[in-house]
Amino acid sequence: MxxxxxxxxxxxxxxxxxxxxxxxxxxxxxxxxxxxxxxxxxxxxxxxxxxxxxxxxxxxxxxERDAEAPAEALPALLVAPPWTRKRTGRKARVARDVLGVPQAEVDWKPGEQEAWAATVVAETPWWREHDWSREIQQMQQGTWRGDIRAARLFTTGPEDVVRPLLDAFAPEHVWDTENYLRPVVARHGLHALPMVSRLAARYPATACGLLLPYRSVEVARQMAEWLVRRQSLRPTVLAWLRRHGRAAAALLVPDAVGPAGTPCTHAEQALRQLAAELGAEAVRGIAAACGAEAEEIVADLLAGDPLEAALPARMPSPCTWADPALFLQIRLTGGRGALPADAVRHVTTMLQISKPGDVYPGLATVTEHCDADSLAEFAWALFETWRFHGMQAKDSWALHSLGLLGDDETVRRLAPLVRAWPGENAHHRAVEGLTVLAAIGTDTALSHLHAISQRVPFKALKKRAREKIDEVAEGLGLTTDQLADRLVPGLGLADDGSTVIDYGPRRFTVTFDEQLRPCVHDEFGKLRKALPAPGVKDDPELAPAERKRFAALKKEVRTIASDQLRRLEAAMVTGRSWTTAEFRELLVEHPLLRHLVRRLVWLGDGDGTVTAFRVAEDLTLADVHDGAWTLHVDATVRLAHPLHLGDELEAWADLFADYEILQPFSQLGRPVHAFTDEEATGHRLTRFEGVTVPVGKLLGLTKRGWERGTPEDNGVERWFSRPITRDRHLVIALDEGIAVGMVDEFPDQTLETIWIDAAPGDYWPNHTYPHRLGEIAPVIASEILADLTDITAK
Structure with missing residues (x-):
């Protein structure tokens, strides 16, 4: 070179x-x-x-380097960080006796308890009139399984009956947690604290605010943990610390002067935060109430440098390959110049000593004073250079730096690599990549993470991605599907689901068809085969930029379309439902998904009746007779399967044909199957047993919810399965089985035995299987039979 x-x-x-x-x-x-x-x-x-x-x-x-900022324009951390000087040192000490640890209590602001008690959530008439005796009995027996709406039991039932049941309240599905539980907290106070603490630990993003009125050692410990580990919860934690002030400090002191460990470290950080709010003298005075020894330890703690306290015992060696001269500069905010090389090296050191879930606190100063775009580009350059130097595990901090400084463009660059790494014998690195996407945490990052959990050929990576998505969804109090609904981008489309490509003299309107393929119309409404290239009369700057925007939009929609078509078809099969509000906000009014929603038949379940309806062009609702129809505010909505439509199926098909409505997937024309009476009472689906099918057809079922088996002897997958419920699977034993990594090794597969079981596995003739095919719901049974009929057809 x-x-x-x-x-x-x-x-x-x-x-x-x-x-x-x-x-x-x-x-x-x-x-x-x-x-x-x-x-x-x-x-x-x-x-x-x-x-x-x-x-x-x-x-x-x-x-072409920007002018470097002088030292006086930089934060002190980037000029002389604590690792460049001799450490002051602080001997670990533990207080032998801590006096006067406060008891738990509730501290309401004026009028706050009354406001919480008056909190109202939308409820159906059925729920308001519900007889709670069955739920009470189940909670008393420890067998209750329900959702957050059962919180109403604790606001309407007799105190002497419902208060003992608070410990048994552990809803499996939660949403709008704070609004449902604020009246419970207002009524039951300290009695509700154990239940609220459990929910807040499990669903911190949606339930952490419920702990604001409470003061206890356990609540203080939880807040201190969130302060260190959950950046997104920092505003709530700071609100709690400021609200309780001196009382909060008294609750944190026991952990801060206790044995070394995670609670001690978290409490120290929280006390330093309180010292910044109240003053070090005030915090020391509070510690004095816990004993002279506790006062000395806290005084020693507050006298030290928190940035020094967070340093590892042994600093890493300077990273020789991360030469600042090779990267775009990190710019200061407000056009104040760029970081000099030494300051950039200090930033690199902070990234080196940061770990997932344990970020060096000085990075907050970096992100506060430096331009976010330049930090993201710097992190990507570090990552690429690490790749160039062989991606050594000891320097994997370069990958995790993307989670600390990356943005949506980082996500778009990283996601394809994460998908590919398992195929390059780098599964562990791919899992770290999932952690990075979750750490970036933007809607774009979570959308890509969800896509990986659904559409990669590597089973282990999909499983880990699902776990990450489940963690995020659980933290938000949502199901995975509910989170996925909220991650579909609007792509800047207008409210009517279109966008305009402006060439200056010419303008083109883009809409989408039943497969979400872009449709380009000229100014006269004529459909064109494609967006034309800019001409000599078009704006020389605007037209190329708009054509580039269209290309990016087309690419993005192509990725979204395959995922959303699959999700909606799966929702039809599984019977997944939406509330009226979710249906309106996330589907009907979504600028992109509305193009699919208007081409399907839906079911509205409210007031004890089920009505099939469609969404018209103007987003109003219509029944099978094309009459206006209103969806009840408390109804649930799901996609109709032909089995649900009964005698109306033909009328719906005729209506869609009259309006020339093309469907995004087969719904009204979907084949319907059923088990014979003999099959329904048996445990084996013998009509397909012994049939030989090409392995490619079999693998094609993975796009329809089927799963490959676990590799056994010689890396051969001996079965294929389809989940029916959480603890039921239809299993196919294969002969010869699918060889991992060499699917053509056995090009033909014989469907040896087909049965229903509690979990996928190999078939053993001497084993008794109690589950009958008739246990499968009619819609799932129809889909299974359709799939097997399709792959075995000659």
Whole structure:
């Protein structure tokens, strides 16, 4: 590269524009080459092909450095961080006796308890009139399973009956947690604290605010943990600390002067935060009430530097490959210049000593004073350089730095790599990538994380991605499906689900068809085959930019479409439901999904009746006779399967045909199957046993909810299965089985035995299977029979 710099520039830039195996390597080498030969690059740029010049031109900024900010313009941490000087040292001490630990109590602000008691949530008439005796009996017996709506029991039932049941209240499904439980807290006070603490620990994002009136050692410990580990909960934690002030400090002191460990570390951080709010003297005075020894320990704690206290016992060696000269500069906010090289190295050190869930607190100063876009680009450059140097495990902090400083563009770059890593024998690295996506935590990041949990060929990675999504959803008090609904981007579309591509003299309206493929209409409403290229009369700057926006939109929608079509079809089969509010907000009024919603038949279940309806062009609702219909505010909505429509099926098919409504997937024309009487009473589906099918057809079922078996001897998957319920699966024993990594090894698979069981596994003829095929719900049974009929058809 140094001997033939022009040739190297030409070859590297050409390779970097492609998708070949050397493209990634070339993209890593090219910035180094441009920085090394900036003048030559400027001279040669005009001679490069257009595609190469587009790649090279932005890299010239690497050589055109912004003015570096003077030391006095930088925060002290970036000039002389604590690891550059001798540590002051603080001997670990434990107080032998802690006096006067406060008892738990509730501290209401004026009028707050009354306001909480008056909190109202929407409820159905059935729920208001419900006889709670069955739930009470189940809670007394410890067998109750229900959702958050049962909180009404504790606000309406006799205190002497319902108060003892608070400990048994552990709803499996929660939403709008604070509104449901505020009246419970207002009525039962300290008696509700154990229940609220459990829910807040499980669903912190939606229930943490319920702990605000409470004061106890356990609540203080939870708040201190969230202060350190849950950045998103920081506003609530700070509100609790400020609200209880001195009382909060008294509750934190026992852990802070106790044995070394996680509670001690968290309490120390919380006391330092309170010292910043109340003053160190005030906190020391509070500690004095716990004993002279506790006062000395807290005084010693507050006298130290919190940034020094967070340093590891042994600092890592400087990272020689992370040369600031090779990266875009980190800019200060407000146009105050860029960080000098030494300050950049200090930022790198902070990233080195940060770990997932244990971030060095000084990074908060970095993100406060530095431009977010430049930090994201810096983190990506670190990551790419780490990849170039072999992705050594000891430097995996470069990957996790993306979770600390990355943005949505980081997500779009990283997600394809995470998908590919398991195929490169890098499953562990892929799992770390999932952690990074969860740490970035934006809607885009969670959307990609959810997509990985649904659509990658690596079973172990899908499982871990599902676990991450479940963690996020649980923290928000949502199911995984409810979270997925909320992650579908609107893509900047107008309220009517369209967008305008503006070329200046010409404008084109883009809508979407039943598969969410873009449809381009000119200014006269005529449908065009594709968006035309900009012409000589079009705006020379606006038109190319708008065409590029359309290309990006088309690519993004293509990814979203496959996921949403699959999710809606699965919802029809499983019977998943939405509340009226969710249906309106997340489906009907969503600018992209409305194009699918209007092409399907739905069921509204309210007031004890079920009515099939569709969403018209103007978003009003209509029944099978095309008459206006109103969805009850307390109804639930689900997608209709042909089995649900009965005698109305033909009328709905005729209506859709008359309006020329094309469906996104087979709904009204979907084949319907059923078990014979003999099959329903048996435990084996013999009509398909002994049939041989191509392995490719069998694997195609994975797109319809079927799952491959666990590899056994010689890496062969001996069965195929489909979940029916949480503890029921239809299982197919295969002969020869699917060889992992070599699916063509056994190109034909015989469906040896088909039965229903509690869990997937191999079939043993001498085993008794008590579950009968008739236990399967009619819709699921129809889908299973349709799938097997399809793959066994000649």
């Amino acid at each position: 140094n001997r033939y710099p022009r040739r190297a520039l030409r070859l590297l830039s050409a390779a970097a524009t492609g998708d070949g195996e050397q493209a990634s390597l070339s993209r890593m080498l090219l910035p180094l080459h441009v920085v090394t030969h900036p003048e030559l690059t400027k001279e040669t740029l005009s001679a490069l092909p257009e595609a190469s010049a587009v790649v090279v031109a932005p890299l010239l900024k690497l050589g």
